[in-house]
Amino acid sequence: MNTDIEKLLIKNAKQNVANKTTSLGDIEVRSDTNRYTSQSRFNDELKKVFNSLPTIVAHASEVGELDSYKEVKTTMGSLIVSRDSNNLVRVFRNACRHRGAKLVEGSGCSKLFVCPYHAWSYTTDGALNNIPGHQHCFPNTNKSDNGLIALPSIEMYGFIWVCPSAAENEDIKAHLTGHLAGMNAHLEWLKADELTHFKRFTKVWKGNWKLFSEGGLETYHFAFAHKETIAPFFYNNVAVIDKVDMHYRVVMPTKNLSSEEAQATDDLSLHDYSHTLFMLLPNTALLIQKEHVEFINFRPLCAGETEITITTLIPKSADLNDINQLRHWQKNHDITNTTLNEDWALGESIQSSLESGALPYIQYGKNEWALHAFNEELDALLSV
Template structure:
C-alpha cells in the first residue's frame, strides 16, 4: 500500500479511538517473568543472541557527513569505530589496534588516518594497516593481515547500521520489512545532527518498555505529554520486529477535518504523532522543532542501561541564539526523559529485585510491549524455524 494512504488509514483509526474512547487491543493480557529483568544468564543471552546479531542503528549520516569524519563509541561493551573514507564510503571496525589492543581513535573528529597513541601504528580510513613505527627494529610483518577488524556496516535512509559480529550477515531489508521507507520519505539523510545527551537507568528492558505504550501518560506525565496526547489511546503496526506506534493528539478531530481525507497521511505532528521503534533498542520521536532518537544499550550489569539521546532537525543551526535555544531544548527533553521515566524505572528495578511478584502483566492495551517481548523471546530461542510473532 502506498505510504501516505497507509498512514492516512492509521490516522482515521486513531481518530476513531479518540471519538469512541478506544485503543488498539491484543488478544488478552500476557505475563513476563520478573526474573527476565534481573537474571544474569538471560542478560548474557540477550547480548549474544540479540545485540550481537541484529542490525543496530549506531550513527546518523548527519553525524558523519564528510570524507574523513569518524565516531568512536562503546556499543554493548565493545569499542566501535565508525568512519567515512576519502571516497565517502562508510565503514565500521572494532576500535582495537592489531599490535597490542589499544584504541586507534577517541571521540569524534575528522582525519586522513588513525594512529594508535600507544606505539603509533597507523591505519587508513579503509582499515588497512599502513604504517608500523620503527619497522627496522620491529621485524618483518605482513601488514595486509593486520588491518582493523571490520564489522558489517551499511548506510541507509540517513542512518548507519552495524552488526557487532564480524562477517555476520547484515540483512536490513529482512529486518526492517519496508520500514526504512518512512525515513527515506522524510529525507532523513539531509537533516542536521544537533548533539546528544547520555542518561543511565535500570535494566534496558524496563526503560524500553516505557517507550512502547501511552497507558501511563496521564498519571506519569500530567504536565508534559498528557496535555497534548491522551492516555491509553495508541495504535500499533509491526514491520518484522520493529514498530510504528501511533499516538493521536487531543486535537486530532479539529486538525484532520480541516484538510481533505486524502491528505490525512501527510499530517504527522498535526493531529497525531508516531514513535518509531527499531528492535531491539531505538525509539524515534520526530517533531517539527526537534527530533529525539533514543539508543538504549545494556549496561555492565543487568540492573543498568546507558541511553544516548540524539537530537536532529531538518534545518541547520542559524546563529548563536538558535544554538542556545537548541541546547535548552535538548536539556529539557533529557530532563523529562530522565526525571519522569528513568527515575521510576530505577524504582521498578528495586521492586523486581525484591521478589515481590513472579511476573509482570502487560494488558490487551499494551500490545506493543507484548510484541516486543514476543520477538525478544523468539531471538533468545535461537531457532529460526519457529514462527515469527505477528502484530
C-alpha cells in the same frame, strides 16, 4: 510508508480518539520478573540479539565530513565509525592490531588513526600505514594482513548501521532490508538523511534495557507519569499501535487532531497531528515530532544497568547562528530529555522492586499488548 498508509493511520487515530481507546490486544498477560533480573538471560540477549541483529551506531551527519570519525560504545565493545577520503563509511574495532590499545576517543577529523601506545598508524580505510621500527622489530609482520578489523556496515536511510551477523560476501543492503522488512518504507518516509545532529544526552540508568524500551509501546502512563510535562498535549491512553514484522510503530495523536480543520479531512501529516515512535529491534527508538526526530539508543551494560543516549536530529536548513532558532531547538531538546527522564526514573524504580523479589510477576493489560509481543519476539530470538 506511502500516503495511503499515512491517511489510514490518521483515520484510525481519529477513531480511537472518538472512542477514547487505544489499540487493544485480546488478553491480559502475566510476565515472569526473571526476564529483567537474570544475568544469564542478559548474556544470551547480548549474544543472540544485540551482537547478531543489525543496529544503528550513528546518524550519518555525525561523520559528515571526509576523514571524520566517531567512537561509538556498543555491546560489541568500542567501535570507530569513519568516513574515508572517498566518502565511504566504514566501521572498525577500536583496537590497535599490535597490542589492542584504543586508537580514538570522542570524535574528530584525521587522515590517520595513530595508536597512543606505540604509534602504529592506520588510514581511514583501515589499512595499516606504519609500524615504527618495522624491519628491525617486526620483520615478519605483513602490513596488508594487519589492517583494522572491520564490521559489516552500511550507510542507509540517513544512519550508519552495523550488521554483525552478515556473511563475509553477503550483500549488506539486502541483509539490512531483510531485517527491517516493513519498516523500510517507514524509514524512507522519515527522510532522516535531510536531518543533522544537534545535541546529545547520555546517562547510565539502573534498570534493565527492556523496561526502558517497553515504555514507548504504550501511552497508558502519560496522564500520570507526565502530568507536569507533555500530558496536557495528548489524549489519555489513546494511540494506534502496530507490530511491523519484528518492529513497532506507535502513533500518539496530539489534541489538535480534534480541531475543525483536522476533522474535515484524513489527508493530514502525522508530523502535524501526532508524535510517532518507530521501535526498531534490538535497541533503537526514533521519536518523530513535528519538525525534528529524537534518536534514542539503549546500550545494556548488565542485567540491571543501561546506558541511554538521546540525540536530537534537526533539519539541515536550521540556522544555529540565529539566536531564536538556537533557543527553539534547545528548548525542544530539553523538553524531550525532561520527559524521557521521567520514564527512565520510573524504570529504575521498577528494577529496584524486581531485584528485591517483591513480585513474582508483572502484568500487561490488553492496552499493553505490544509489551507482551515485544518480549515474545525476544524469546523467539533467544530460542534459536
